[in-house]
Amino acid sequence: MLKEWLNTTGFEKTREAKKMAKIKKKLMTLxxxxxxxxMTHCDVTAVDKKIADHKSAYAKMCEDKR
Structure with a gap:
């Protein structure tokens, strides 16, 4: 019975998949x-930081999914 409650439901899996897809889309736009x-020779450090943050969040979600 406990095992049944601890397993993730289909809803949780789809919610995680949607979150992962959203992060991937944000990474593409960044x-x-x-x-x-x-190309315009502007400073990209702020964008690089955002990319690094999103990549680490995505990696964490992938790790948790296993």
Whole structure:
């Protein structure tokens, strides 16, 4: 009975998948923004920090999913 309650439900799996897809989409937009700033010779450190934060969040979610 305890095992039944501890297993993740289908709803939780889809919610996590949606979160992961949202993070991947945000990473893509940040990479595009980074490229645009590099082309205009602007500072990209703030964008790089955001990318690093999102990558670590995505890696953590992937690790938790296992």
């Amino acid at each position: 990479e595009i923004e980074r490229c645009q700033k590099k």
